[in-house]
Amino acid sequence: MPKYTTTDIRNLVIAGHAGAGKTSLVEALLVRAGVIGAPGDINKGTTVCDFDPEEKEHQHSLNSALASIDHGGVHVNLIDTPGMPDFLGHALAAFPAVETVAVVIDAHAGIEMVTRKIMEAAAERKLCRMIVINKIDHDNIDLPALVEQIRETFGPQCLPINLPAEGGSKVVDVFEHESGEADFSSISEAHTNIVEQVVEVDEETAMAYLEGEEVSPEKLHEVFEKALREGHLIPICFTSAAKMVGLTELLDKIERLMPNPTEGNPRPFEHGEGENVEALTYEPDPSKHVIAHVFKVTTDPFVGKLSVFRIHQGTITKDSQLYIGDAKKPFKVGHLFKLHGKEHKEVDAGVPGDICAVAKVEEIQFNDVLHDSIAHGHVHLKAMKFPVPMAGFAIESKSRGDEQKIAKALSAMEAEDPCFKLERGSETVIRGLGDMHLRVLLEKMKNRYNVEVDTHPPKIAYKETIGGKAEGHHRHKKQTGGAGQFGEVYLRVEPYEAEEGEGFEFVNDIFGGAIPGQFIPAIEKGVRQMLIEGCIAGYPMQNVRVSVYDGKYHAVDSKEVAFVTAARRAFADAVSKAKPQVLEPVVDLEITVPENNMGDIAGDLSSKRGRIMGSENIPGGMIVIKAQAPLAELSQYQNQLKSVTGGQGSYGMSFSHYEAVPPQVQQQLVSQFKPKADED
Ligand SMILES: Nc1nc2c(ncn2[C@@H]2O[C@H](COP(=O)(O)OP(=O)(O)O)[C@@H](O)[C@H]2O)c(=O)[nH]1
């Protein structure tokens, strides 16, 4: 058994924009707590949390990494996460493992794009939040202004719990202290602000406080935790990872005030399938059945596949037999690990709240639930929102014979990353959140799986539809030597909006047996072939209702193939008269650039057939532009934005909807199309 119990555990995700100092902060906390002797260096790739070859190469965190600290009787599990927008998936994936998200903000850079995304996502998942303002040693910073901006952006419930003092060389607590000297603001005022905010969530405590009664520390913890859980308080603390300031104070706050696994809001587990899905209540009770959630899957060069999970209920030991989701057969844990950076230490058991890993269980996938009771089948976590990957490369093997190795590498990487998607169609396309994301994936393929691929921009997933109603006809008649072929079809097409799915309806409107019932499936088959192949530009067709209303047959020469062909041509005939349209995917863009680039960006977007939906100035002289644009125009956007903004701009995109392409684009796509010859 571990030396700590569930209530001794504190789990925190360390998140925030790239460069805020998250990895450095974890490193500094590890040094301060005596876990490691001296801090590693981000630039040399020697930190505990940035250990992947790709992380060393880019000097940035690209995956989540774990480290734990024993401090003052509590066991703190920290999950360091990447802060580049392209790698947001790995940060969000770790959320279900913790009670608290600590959002690190760079004192100099202020609130950035990922800061906002993380704050929003953590609130949406009802996690407790805290803000760490790091780099307080930096020159040219205005901390009072930053605190104000934070409160304006994220709400007045963001309140300092400590304040820098003595020129930023230390921090003083304002929750427990009522007086003293700070570099800005006043300790007594800050104390009153945070204590009043906290006691507000509990009427009794609020009364006692107002009447000047002493509130016990236990009671205060209880109320503090409630305020965090309800989003009524977001404490702000100050650190300098570089100068080792504010670290013990941060650990003290985590120990005394932040929620343990029996506190905070429960994770939204569900059980059942389809319409019978119900919320599942669980308890962090070590003696109950096991429920654990896999929030990270990775490949270790020494132990192979590692699946990292948070235990929510029950105790897992090396002898546990665990089921993976709905699987019928359990696996034996064998070796249970605690991860610390790239190291893994074998442990006997994990209790509720703890974060452990198993090696070499190939079947486990990201987001699986592990449990020890078949009765717990169909338990899953309520679906999490992840950004939809839109950036893509079509890939091709560099050397022949590598196809299988590539397929294996791609599925392994897909299982590890919630924002990496694979499309296998006429071309293999990898999709991610941006160029950088995709390039790192290709590097991983090379480093880990020893395969290389060529890339080119993927084909755009155009679709076809019709804008009006029309009729079509074809008589298929063939007489070659022996038996002939005969089939004649009249049909009607009209726009059709389906509740869900691609939208297709086939209606048999034949009266009086003009075509015998046995040939109707052949007609539907012919139409469906055309829906897949496309009629005007070679893209799948959607939102169409097809009604067959007349035709002719021949007692001897009519056979299935004749009606398939007749239907294909009658359908093409009808579509050509029904205002056919090519549709293209349009994406939502969120572009963050320096204010003075606004004009260039707007001009460039309009040349890309884009439109600006709104903009918002954010601290630091930046502006966030919300826009929509066709995906087809954005294949080089990353590089273009970089050159326009001198590397300061960033953007994210997600799928919005399909829209008709302009006539000249349609003409071009139609002229490139070579329809497939019918088989006779
Ligand atoms: N001046 C100063 N620099 C820091 C501090 N913490 C981190 N840095 C530097 O900021 C850069 C980014 O740090 P890193 O920990 O990789 O940030 P992350 O992307 O949030 O993990 C590195 O060059 C660090 O040395 C700090 O407290 N003060």
Ligand SMILES: [Mg+2]
């Ligand atoms: Mg980092």
